Amino acid sequence: MSTDHTEKSDEKLEVVQPPKNLKHLVFQASGGGSSQIDLEAIDRAEKAMEKLSVSFNMWMEDEIDTLREAHTGTKKDGMTGEARQALFRAAHDIRGEAGTLGFPLVGQAASSLADLLSMLPDDVEIPDALIEGHVHAIYAMLRENASGDDNKTAVDLVNCLREAATRLLKAEGAFDEPEADQTEESSAA
Amino acid sequence: MIAAAVGFECAESCTGRQMEKIDFSRISVLVIDDNMHMRKIVRTLLMAFGIRQVQEAEDGAGGLELFEQMNPDIIITDWVMPIIDGLEMVQMIRRPDSSINPFVPIIMLTGHAEKKRVIQARDAGVHEFLCKPISARALYLRLYSVIAHPRPFVKTTTYFGPDRRRFANPLYKGSERREKSALIDFTQGDEEPDTNQIDFDAIGEEPADTNQIDFDAIDAEPADTNQIDFDAIDAEPADTNQIDFDSIDTDEKEKSKERVAV
Numbered sequence: 382m383s384t385d386h387t388e389k390s391d392e393k394l395e396v397v398q399p400p401k402n403l404k405h406l407v408f409q410a411s412g413g414g415s416s417q418i419d420l421e422a423i424d425r426a427e428k429a430m431e432k433l434s435v436s437f438n439m440w441m442e443d444e445i446d447t448l449r450e451a452h453t454g455t456k457k458d459g460m461t462g463e464a465r466q467a468l469f470r471a472a473h474d475i476r477g478e479a480g481t482l483g484f485p486l487v488g489q490a491a492s493s494l495a496d497l498l499s500m501l502p503d504d505v506e507i508p509d510a511l512i513e514g515h516v517h518a519i520y521a522m523l524r525e526n527a528s529g530d531d532n533k534t535a536v537d538l539v540n541c542l543r544e545a546a547t548r549l550l551k552a553e554g555a556f557d558e559p560e561a562d563q564t565e566e567s568s569a570a
Numbered sequence: 571m572i573a574a575a576v577g578f579e580c581a582e583s584c585t586g587r588q589m590e591k592i593d594f595s596r597i598s599v600l601v602i603d604d605n606m607h608m609r610k611i612v613r614t615l616l617m618a619f620g621i622r623q624v625q626e627a628e629d630g631a632g633g634l635e636l637f638e639q640m641n642p643d644i645i646i647t648d649w650v651m652p653i654i655d656g657l658e659m660v661q662m663i664r665r666p667d668s669s670i671n672p673f674v675p676i677i678m679l680t681g682h683a684e685k686k687r688v689i690q691a692r693d694a695g696v697h698e699f700l701c702k703p704i705s706a707r708a709l710y711l712r713l714y715s716v717i718a719h720p721r722p723f724v725k726t727t728t729y730f731g732p733d734r735r736r737f738a739n740p741l742y743k744g745s746e747r748r749e750k751s752a753l754i755d756f757t758q759g760d761e762e763p764d765t766n767q768i769d770f771d772a773i774g775e776e777p778a779d780t781n782q783i784d785f786d787a788i789d790a791e792p793a794d795t796n797q798i799d800f801d802a803i804d805a806e807p808a809d810t811n812q813i814d815f816d817s818i819d820t821d822e823k824e825k826s827k828e829r830v831a832v
Contacts, residue, residue, distance in 0.1 A: 425619070
């Protein structure tokens with residue numbers, strides 16, 4: 382590994398070349414490459430995901446069971462400590478997974494719930510109705526198979542929950558205003 | 571676009587329109603995620619890409635153990651995990667005095683999309699940030715980025731990890747390039763001209779057919795964004811990983827200012 386030392390007035394800086402270069406592994410093996418994105422590999426992966434998708438509804442139900450259990454835990458032990466963390470983790474998992482599993486609206490509701498639980502300190506009381514609203518909306522959307530934006534009721538419900546959550550986060554000073562260009566970025570897609 | 575301001579840029583920007591085809595068969599990957607389903611999804615995608623050696627761990631502690639056993643070429647890790655989370659694990663791996671391979675490329679795959687999280691991940695030494703939900707294409711591009719565009723590592727008293735600026739800007743004069751970029755990012759509605767922007771039509775694929783937040787994340791929320799097509803503010807020609815050494819330590823010293831600016 383090679384290094385380059387740069388000494389400035391108050392901080393020593395070292396630039397180090399990583400000893401292992403993965404390029405050598407992959408490009409030697411492929412004989413130099415074809416200067417193209419490997420659409421075939423991506424296509425293969427998408428097809429593999431399609432095959433896997435027969436399990437997605439069942440997986441989603443597993444996640445909802447975890448959420449239900451965690452929610453029961455907070456009702457029993459209060460919205461603090463490990464019970465709160467368990468509910469956050471359940472919501473956060475759904476936030477990350479639901480889109481891939483074909484339930485983006487469920488993911489959005491879970492994201493709103495996860496934000497409430499992670500962005501507000503423990504001593505801020507989150508209204509039970511708001512938590513219940515999120516949890517039951519998630520149950521309902523899965524039950525009704527509300528998987529896309531074509532389900533207007535589900536979209537309205539998610540927007541309503543998000544709005545209520547945002548209002549509370551703002552009131553508690555825990556909400557960062559979206560940056561001006563965020564909408565542009567979103568629409569750029 | 572915003573991602574560039576904090577040092578993460580999309581693989582498209584790094585690579586331009588054309589990418590060399592990669593044979594992944596000799597690459598080993600360690601996947602760390604406490605969610606069994608997500609591990610299965612990632613493994614499925616990796617194997618479809620041609621990666622044969624995929625190991626899994628379900629938390630940070632198990633991840634560290636497997637890391638030491640298998641010394642993988644690439645790590646893909648979740649953030650939120652019990653006991654040792656993904657960020658803590660990255661920090662442990664990036665300890666040059668005790669880690670078996672502090673240079674290992676790390677892709678953070680997480681449901682977090684807030685800007686502060688991306689900055690935290692970058693400052694812990696993560697190479698790429700991929701926001702869930704995951705797609706085949708987004709994962710492929712992150713893998714491509716860490717393989718085809720390895721970055722030198724920077725070691726200071728406060729940081730050890732890949733250089734957080736991917737491109738040199740030979741025209742830039744001044745000391746606070748990243749801060750300037752960040753300010754541009756959030757104060758100008760118009761996008762910067764981006765010569766590295768990938769033309770998705772050219773590769774025969776639409777960018778946004780899913781809820782994929784395809785980015786090196788930032789503060790866009792999964793709830794209201796589809797795939798983010800952000801441009802690299804300070805992106806330079808894609809075929810170079812040249813470093814702007816003059817401003818490296820400025821970056822280190824100005825980090826606190828930068829956080830405010832970003």
